[in-house]
Amino acid sequence: MCGVGASPKAAFAATGETTERRAARRSLKGQMRVVETIFASFVILFAIFFINAFTPTPSSPAYEVSDLERLGENVLQSLDEQGLLSQWVYTESWGNLTAALRVLLPSDVHFNLSIYDADGNLLNQGTPIQYGNPESFSNSRFVASVTYVLPGYQRTYEPRVLRLQLVGG
Amino acid sequence: MPGTLYDHIAAIVVVGAVFIFGVVVLPSTSYVNMLYVDQQQLRNKALDVLKVMLLDAGRPEDWGAMASFNQNHVERFGLALSKSPSFYVLDPDKVQRLVEDNPLGYVEYERLRDLLGLQGYGLSIMVKPVFNVSVQDLTPGQLNNVTYEVSVAYRDMKPVPNALVKALVLYSVKVGEEDGDAVYATYCAEEELATNSLGRCTLQKTLTGEVSYVLVVWSVKVAEVTVSTATSKGGAPEDVARVNMIGDYVVLTKPKTIPNGAVIIQDITAVTSEGELVLLYNGTGEDVLNWGSLDEWSKEFPGLKDMNPVLIILDATAPEEGSGRRGKLVAGPPPTDLGSRVLSYGGAPLGATVALERAVEISGLNYVFRLVLWAES
Numbered sequence: 183m184c185g186v187g188a189s190p191k192a193a194f195a196a197t198g199e200t201t202e203r204r205a206a207r208r209s210l211k212g213q214m215r216v217v218e219t220i221f222a223s224f225v226i227l228f229a230i231f232f233i234n235a236f237t238p239t240p241s242s243p244a245y246e247v248s249d250l251e252r253l254g255e256n257v258l259q260s261l262d263e264q265g266l267l268s269q270w271v272y273t274e275s276w277g278n279l280t281a282a283l284r285v286l287l288p289s290d291v292h293f294n295l296s297i298y299d300a301d302g303n304l305l306n307q308g309t310p311i312q313y314g315n316p317e318s319f320s321n322s323r324f325v326a327s328v329t330y331v332l333p334g335y336q337r338t339y340e341p342r343v344l345r346l347q348l349v350g351g
Numbered sequence: 352m353p354g355t356l357y358d359h360i361a362a363i364v365v366v367g368a369v370f371i372f373g374v375v376v377l378p379s380t381s382y383v384n385m386l387y388v389d390q391q392q393l394r395n396k397a398l399d400v401l402k403v404m405l406l407d408a409g410r411p412e413d414w415g416a417m418a419s420f421n422q423n424h425v426e427r428f429g430l431a432l433s434k435s436p437s438f439y440v441l442d443p444d445k446v447q448r449l450v451e452d453n454p455l456g457y458v459e460y461e462r463l464r465d466l467l468g469l470q471g472y473g474l475s476i477m478v479k480p481v482f483n484v485s486v487q488d489l490t491p492g493q494l495n496n497v498t499y500e501v502s503v504a505y506r507d508m509k510p511v512p513n514a515l516v517k518a519l520v521l522y523s524v525k526v527g528e529e530d531g532d533a534v535y536a537t538y539c540a541e542e543e544l545a546t547n548s549l550g551r552c553t554l555q556k557t558l559t560g561e562v563s564y565v566l567v568v569w570s571v572k573v574a575e576v577t578v579s580t581a582t583s584k585g586g587a588p589e590d591v592a593r594v595n596m597i598g599d600y601v602v603l604t605k606p607k608t609i610p611n612g613a614v615i616i617q618d619i620t621a622v623t624s625e626g627e628l629v630l631l632y633n634g635t636g637e638d639v640l641n642w643g644s645l646d647e648w649s650k651e652f653p654g655l656k657d658m659n660p661v662l663i664i665l666d667a668t669a670p671e672e673g674s675g676r677r678g679k680l681v682a683g684p685p686p687t688d689l690g691s692r693v694l695s696y697g698g699a700p701l702g703a704t705v706a707l708e709r710a711v712e713i714s715g716l717n718y719v720f721r722l723v724l725w726a727e728s
Contacts, residue, residue, distance in 0.1 A: 215359075220366075223369040257707070285506075
């Protein structure tokens with residue numbers, strides 16, 4: 183029953199208008215959902231790009247440094263076992279030391295060797311025992327440092343501290 | 352309602368397109384990061400493999416010196432010299448098993464990958480000298496007046512001045528005839544040189560007599576680190592015999608070459624890491640290498656391995672086409688040129704690779720062990 187006193191024609195006229203408006207509203211909602219979805223997808227993508235751009239790439243600095251340390255220790259120990267390290271350090275044969283390190287270390291490894299006495303005085307000042315670009319030590323994230331101690335030479339107690347820095351070139 | 356339906360279809364299509372776009376674009380923008388992770392993982396794998404190869408003696412511990420070598424009897428792979436007090440000292444017998452076409456047997460590439468658990472990976476190995484020594488023959492074909500130019504350079508190709516070069520010139524000279532066969536004797540001349548500022552020096556020698564073969568053993572020393580190599584002229588040494596050393600045994604093998612004729616062993620000499628000659632054996636005239644049942648000759652020299660010989664030199668006479676029997680000098684174990692122990696072993700690198708190097712000691716000399724690893728899939 184349409185209501186007391188209301189004519190069917192009037193009621194139909196009222197209902198038809200509401201349906202059209204509802205359909206239009208639904209259509210608008212559907213379109214907006216599409217637009218919202220697109221915006222949401224772009225937001226998610228941009229968020230992922232943003233995170234990727236600023237997240238540091240995973241690396242294992244411990245591995246590179248420990249690898250270089252092992253390399254340096256191996257070379258110094260090898261020279262020491264042959265009696266050459268003591269001989270060259272105590273006779274200040276820096277040229278021989280440089281040449282030996284250069285042939286025994288890989289050509290893409292830069293090194294810098296400093297030799298100190300027991301009081302901490304740098305003994306090879308003015309004659310660097312090094313190979314490669316000195317800036318690579320300051321620019322690289324992975325600089326390995328090996329400390330090797332020689333107690334003395336020819337039955338004389340006279341310690342020498344060797345500090346070998348290594349970096350991949 | 353039809354309008355809403357179209358809207359939802361359009362939404363699904365657009366979302367699908369954005370999703371696919373994200374799946375395709377995202378990996379490519381992260382490619383650099385993923386590549387770095389892959390490289391890091393490959394490097395970690397290479398470090399582990401290198402550690403096993405150089406620090407483990409393998410099982411059995413003397414697998415390199417097995418008589419009648421069979422790679423299937425190698426249970427665990429490792430090149431370290433067993434019972435050595437130092438690290439990175441390799442067993443020369445085991446390193447020799449990486450020389451492909453070693454007539455005494457070698458570990459094949461696929462077997463090595465199985466032993467190291469490297470399925471899906473490829474590797475190549477080189478054992479090369481710590482600095483480069485190249486020898487150029489400036490008088491090819493001449494046996495009486497020999498001139499060589501020696502160049503010494505670091506691995507980054509920079510020349511090494513004041514490198515000490517010691518040359519042992521061994522030459523075989525015809526001294527007479529006996530029963531229709533020529534008789535040869537071997538002489539030795541020694542010379543010491545030093546490289547100039549360009550890392551070069553020249554050896555010039557005049558050899559008297561009817562020289563049939565010249566073998567020069569070079570010992571080059573830079574800061575007490577020695578590289579040893581050998582060059583020869585007067586014929587291809589591999590046509591005469593192949594010289595190998597297993598443990599305390601010297602093993603000679605005869606390749607199938609023309610002309611086929613008996614190689615008569617005159618003497619066998621060892622070269623130490625100091626470049627000194629040590630006579631091991633004087634041939635009796637009955638020591639013969641030939642095809643068939645005599646294609647292998649071996650003799651034990653107790654204490655030979657402990658002497659750390661760098662080279663073994665075979666002094667022999669062998670037939671030569673059109674020239675009769677001539678004196679020959681053969682150095683081994685191969686490879687003897689360029690100072691390398693293993694010229695190339697393994698596969699051809701594919702795609703992104705990781706290369707690692709370590710200084711190692713073999714028979715008292717320093718070498719560079721280079722491993723290149725890559726992922727095959």
